[in-house]
Amino acid sequence: MAENILVIGGGPAGLHAAIELAELGVNVSLVERDTFFGGNPKKFKYKYLFPDLQPADNVIGELVKRAESNNNIKKYLSANIESFKEDGKKFNAVIKSSAGSETKTFDSVIVATGFEHFDPAKDSKYSYQLFDDVIDIKDLERMMGEGNFTRPSNGKPPKNVAIILCVGSRDRHVGNQYCSRVCCTVSVKQAIELREHFPETEVYIFYMDIRTYGFYEDLYWEAMEEHDVQIVKGRVAEITSGPDNTVICKGEDTLLRGPFEIPFDMVVLASGMEGGPQSPEMAEKLGIELDEHGFLKQANVTLSPFKSNKDGIFLAGACTGPKAIADAIVEGGAAAMKAYIYAKKNS
Amino acid sequence: MAEEHNKNSERPVAEKGEHIIARHLVDDDAIKEEKNLVIDGVDVSGRWNTFIVTRVDSEFDRSFFDEIQKTVVGSRINRCWQCGMCTASCTVTPLYRRFNPRAFIYMMQLGNLKQLKKYIDVAWRCVGCYKCSQRCPKQVNPAEMMEALALLIKRYFPEEIKSKHQLKIDEEVKAIYEGMILGHGRLDLANLHTSAMRKMGKTTELLSDKDERGAIFKMMKDGRALSVLRLGKPHKWHKSKDAIDNYLKHTGTLEQEGMI
Ligand SMILES: Cc1cc2nc3c(=O)[nH]c(=O)nc-3n(C[C@H](O)[C@H](O)[C@H](O)COP(=O)(O)OP(=O)(O)OC[C@H]3O[C@@H](n4cnc5c(N)ncnc54)[C@H](O)[C@@H]3O)c2cc1C
Ligand code: SF4
Ligand code: SF4
Ligand code: SF4
Numbered sequence: 212m213a214e215n216i217l218v219i220g221g222g223p224a225g226l227h228a229a230i231e232l233a234e235l236g237v238n239v240s241l242v243e244r245d246t247f248f249g250g251n252p253k254k255f256k257y258k259y260l261f262p263d264l265q266p267a268d269n270v271i272g273e274l275v276k277r278a279e280s281n282n283n284i285k286k287y288l289s290a291n292i293e294s295f296k297e298d299g300k301k302f303n304a305v306i307k308s309s310a311g312s313e314t315k316t317f318d319s320v321i322v323a324t325g326f327e328h329f330d331p332a333k334d335s336k337y338s339y340q341l342f343d344d345v346i347d348i349k350d351l352e353r354m355m356g357e358g359n360f361t362r363p364s365n366g367k368p369p370k371n372v373a374i375i376l377c378v379g380s381r382d383r384h385v386g387n388q389y390c391s392r393v394c395c396t397v398s399v400k401q402a403i404e405l406r407e408h409f410p411e412t413e414v415y416i417f418y419m420d421i422r423t424y425g426f427y428e429d430l431y432w433e434a435m436e437e438h439d440v441q442i443v444k445g446r447v448a449e450i451t452s453g454p455d456n457t458v459i460c461k462g463e464d465t466l467l468r469g470p471f472e473i474p475f476d477m478v479v480l481a482s483g484m485e486g487g488p489q490s491p492e493m494a495e496k497l498g499i500e501l502d503e504h505g506f507l508k509q510a511n512v513t514l515s516p517f518k519s520n521k522d523g524i525f526l527a528g529a530c531t532g533p534k535a536i537a538d539a540i541v542e543g544g545a546a547a548m549k550a551y552i553y554a555k556k557n558s
Numbered sequence: 559m560a561e562e563h564n565k566n567s568e569r570p571v572a573e574k575g576e577h578i579i580a581r582h583l584v585d586d587d588a589i590k591e592e593k594n595l596v597i598d599g600v601d602v603s604g605r606w607n608t609f610i611v612t613r614v615d616s617e618f619d620r621s622f623f624d625e626i627q628k629t630v631v632g633s634r635i636n637r638c639w640q641c642g643m644c645t646a647s648c649t650v651t652p653l654y655r656r657f658n659p660r661a662f663i664y665m666m667q668l669g670n671l672k673q674l675k676k677y678i679d680v681a682w683r684c685v686g687c688y689k690c691s692q693r694c695p696k697q698v699n700p701a702e703m704m705e706a707l708a709l710l711i712k713r714y715f716p717e718e719i720k721s722k723h724q725l726k727i728d729e730e731v732k733a734i735y736e737g738m739i740l741g742h743g744r745l746d747l748a749n750l751h752t753s754a755m756r757k758m759g760k761t762t763e764l765l766s767d768k769d770e771r772g773a774i775f776k777m778m779k780d781g782r783a784l785s786v787l788r789l790g791k792p793h794k795w796h797k798s799k800d801a802i803d804n805y806l807k808h809t810g811t812l813e814q815e816g817m818i
Contacts, residue, residue, distance in 0.1 A: 371618075413618070413620050415618065421639075435636055435637060435639065436636055436637050439623070439627075439636045441618070441620075441623075441636075441667060441668070442639065442640075443618075443668070444640065464615065464668075466640055466661065466664055467615075467661070467664065467665070467670070467673060469613055469614070469615060469673075470613065470614045470615070471614060471615040471616070472614050472615075472616050473615070473616060473617065473618060474616075
């Protein structure tokens with residue numbers, strides 16, 4: 212008899228895990244709380260992905276298509292895990308969806324519930340939601356996905372744009388000390404897209420460090436050298452309203468050792484990634500641990516990053532910390548392999 | 559500079575801004591004082607009308623960036639990410655701390671002429687050793703960026719240059735410059751600098767100025783002078799030279815519109 216494996220979360224990590232398992236002949240139950248699969252990239256309509264600016268549909272659309280066309284995957288949308296119990300080496304779960312509640316027994320479980328964007332409204336210094344022209348990277352991602360690059364306040368092309376890095380990350384004040392890893396690369400990508408769309412628009416990035424790690428560095432060089440994106444060293448400490456419908460970014464230029472108060476037409480906050488409410492929820496329901504950053508805890512960060520601290524429950528993607536889609540997909544595959552081995556041994 | 563100013567100016571009432579705590583942190587230019595001042599009917603003459611002009615930068619002026627980027631020497635201004643390797647390797651910085659190629663490039667990127675103006679007295683100190691350009695990880699070519707800087711300063715602060723240093727580019731200096739370019743394919747700014755000083759009749763100053771003389775000795779001792787002199791001719795220079803000679807034969811001049 213085929214193994215039964217539960218995958219919770221239908222983002223890049225969960226989709227890839229489900230597809231791999233299904234191809235091995237496993238009966239997969241894929242549980243997604245939203246009305247669609249594809250995770251955050253789908254929800255916020257990412258259009259072009261870093262690092263190579265390929266259409267997001269190449270990746271996300273493709274994963275969704277493969278999962279949807281595979282009959283070994285039972286899909287549950289608008290669904291959640293109502294209850295969860297261990298039963299020896301197996302797990303009993305009640306899946307609640309629009310079709311009603313269903314009780315099933317699983318040999319192993321993969322958690323791929325991903326992340327939530329940091330909500331910049333929680334940090335009042337950035338005046339998010341106070342001024343129309345202060346948006347964040349997920350808003351801009353969605354706007355650009357809809358073909359709109361203009362100022363929210365008046366629909367006109369912005370004369371200048373400030374991108375502010377590390378919003379909601381690396382800041383004890385908001386409770387997140389970690390680096391969100393992708394926001395630098397997303398920001399230089401968006402800077403390039405803005406410059407390509409509006410060549411007259413000046414784009415400035417306010418940074419403390421630019422962490423476009425590995426080959427993502429190429430995009431950073433490209434932003435400066437081919438698109439004249441200007442980097443300015445210093446974190447913006449306050450955003451206020453300025454003359455002529457502008458917003459003023461106040462900060463210190465730490466290289467010149469002097470304060471600046473520069474009016475901008477549009478400000479984009481590079482808000483980071485958080486474990487969201489789903490991480491503690493999963494920890495509690497499944498009896499696994501949460502780490503000190505609010506993400507799900509890995510059994511061993513180096514040796515077995517795709518294992519939870521409970522046998523038979525595996526982790527994949529951004530639910531264990533900020534990462535890019537490629538990493539989420541790799542982990543989906545790794546967790547699938549581990550979940551499969553566990554199921555084989557115990558069924 | 560501040561000391562000099564206070565010594566020379568006649569100020570019977572008070573030293574400029576003397577009531578300011580940490581006075582040394584405030585530039586002379588930034589202090590505004592009136593003998594008699596009435597604000598909203600209140601007489602604030604005397605020590606109460608000392609004002610410090612705001613130091614906040616309220617604009618990035620990209621027109622300078624564009625202007626510099628269009629020049630041959632400054633075309634790579636967009637590349638600089640402010641790592642400071644140029645300054646760290648610079649021949650001049652250890653002697654004149656205020657000569658900081660990295661910072662100058664940043665000021666040029668942001669069009670911060672207000673800051674640049676403070677450095678007119680040292681900004682021309684580059685000796686053209688190209689060590690910075692050899693080290694720069696982004697191949698900005700900071701050595702030539704210093705030439706772009708000189709052009710910028712010449713253009714935007716002609717008065718200040720004249721009043722501070724009585725520098726004037728005359729035909730003779732131009733001849734030295736061209737001789738250098740045509741003879742060696744490279745600009746030896748140290749040589750240009752001394753030749754220009756000589757032309758201006760400042761030979762004694764060159765050797766008597768404590769800073770200048772000290773610098774020369776120090777550079778000889780630690781080998782930097784040698785590394786400056788070691789710069790050879792560009793690869794296969796004779797070919798380029800033939801081309802330039804040929805060009806000169808036809809046009810009679812090296813100068814061309816927009817070819818800086
Ligand atoms: C603005 C921005 C732009 C980005 N652009 C790029 C890019 O260009 N290239 C790139 O490589 N990476 C990019 N990333 C990173 C990328 O978004 C993540 O790597 C990726 O989404 C992680 O995939 P995931 O499947 O782990 O999580 P998610 O995408 O978050 O998916 C998790 C899924 O689980 C579901 N879920 C959550 N809780 C539950 C629950 N309790 N029950 C059931 N289902 C649940 C969610 O609804 C969601 O569908 C970007 C990130 C940001 C913030
Ligand atoms: S990736 Fe960049 S913007 Fe994001 S938290 Fe890290 S340093 Fe800050
Ligand atoms: S010019 Fe080059 S070496 Fe100097 S700060 Fe810029 S990138 Fe660094
Ligand atoms: S070329 Fe000029 S700026 Fe560069 S290291 Fe030499 S003296 Fe310094």
